[in-house]
Amino acid sequence: MKKRIITIITACSILSAALCLIGLGWVMKDQLIGTKNTKVTTQPAQEVPHPAHQQIHIAAFGDSLTRGTGDPEGKGYIGYLMQELKKKTKKPITLSNSAIKGQTSSQLVKQLAEPEIRRQIKNATIILLTIGGNDLFQGGKAISHLDPTFMKRSEKTYLANVKKIYSTIRSLNQSATVFHIGLYNPFIDMEKSKLTSTIVRQWNFDSANTAADYKKIVYVPTFDLFELNVNDYLFNDKFHPNAAGYKLIGERVAALITFSEEGKR
Incomplete structure (x- = not known):
């Protein structure tokens, strides 16, 4: 009796194992067939736009x-400047130039109130500025009346306007570095050159001190670039x-801009 029961149990076990193997075989077959008939497709890589923080936005005024x-x-x-920067950075550079020929510091103060100009300042990572030459030289007319008073x-009016300009920029954009390009003396080879140089140096000194009171505003000297060979670097108008x-x-x-950008990394 016991042998008969053992025989039946053994037969059932063998039958179950056989059925499992057959089932596994069909599963493997389906997987192989499915893999063979499946087409692998790849999507072409899409160009990802540069995030804003990876771009250099330059706004220029003056x-x-x-x-x-x-x-x-x-x-x-x-x-x-753009040529030099493109050699030293792989970041995309955009530029908006809203400078106006003959503009004085008083006129720039008014321009900074315009909505489009304010938008440019807000979006900028770097701000370039030239102002003061027309306040000082008045298109060359000041040479005829170099009265110290x-x-x-x-200069007092000019510095008051510069403070307004700096404050406006900083109120709209606290992170952009501002580069205020300083004054040179185009009349250094003319009569009263000693006096004009003294005046230009004083304006530069006072402007640099004003810039130092504001965060991330750099006053860039240019006087030394023109001092020794001014006529080699002036246009025909000698200005x-x-x-x-x-x-x-x-x-x-x-x-200076390259150094500034490296410092942010």
Whole structure:
């Protein structure tokens, strides 16, 4: 009796094992067939736009120097600056240039109230600024009346406007670095050159001190670039830089911008 029961149990076990193997075989067959008939497709990689923090947005304001007056190619210092930056960074660079030829600091204060200008400031990572030359030299007219009292009064108005300009920029954008390009003396080879140099140095000194009171505003000196060979770097009007003069300014500002961007990494 016991042998018969053992025989039945053994037979059932063998039958169950056989059925499992057959089932496993069909499963493996289905998987192989399914794999064979499945087509593998790949989607082409889509270009991902650069996030805002990976781009350099330059907003430029001021007078004819930022417009590039005197450069036959129309580049100005910004054109040469852009060339230098593109050699040193892989980040995309965008530029808006809202400078106006002949603009004074009082006029720039008014311009900064315009909605489009305020939008440019808010979006900028770098802000370029040239202002003060027309306040000081008045298109060259100031040479005929270099009265210390008059020049001091002009500087007082200019510095008050500079504070308004800096404050407006900082109220709209606290993170962008501002590069205020300083004054040079285009009349250094003319009569009263000693007096004009003294005045320009004083304006630069006071402007730099004002910039130092604000976060991330850099006053960029240019006086030394033109001091020794001014006529080599001036346009025919003997007031604006020529291409070589703008190139000097552009390279200096570009070096500072590159240093500034490296410091953020």
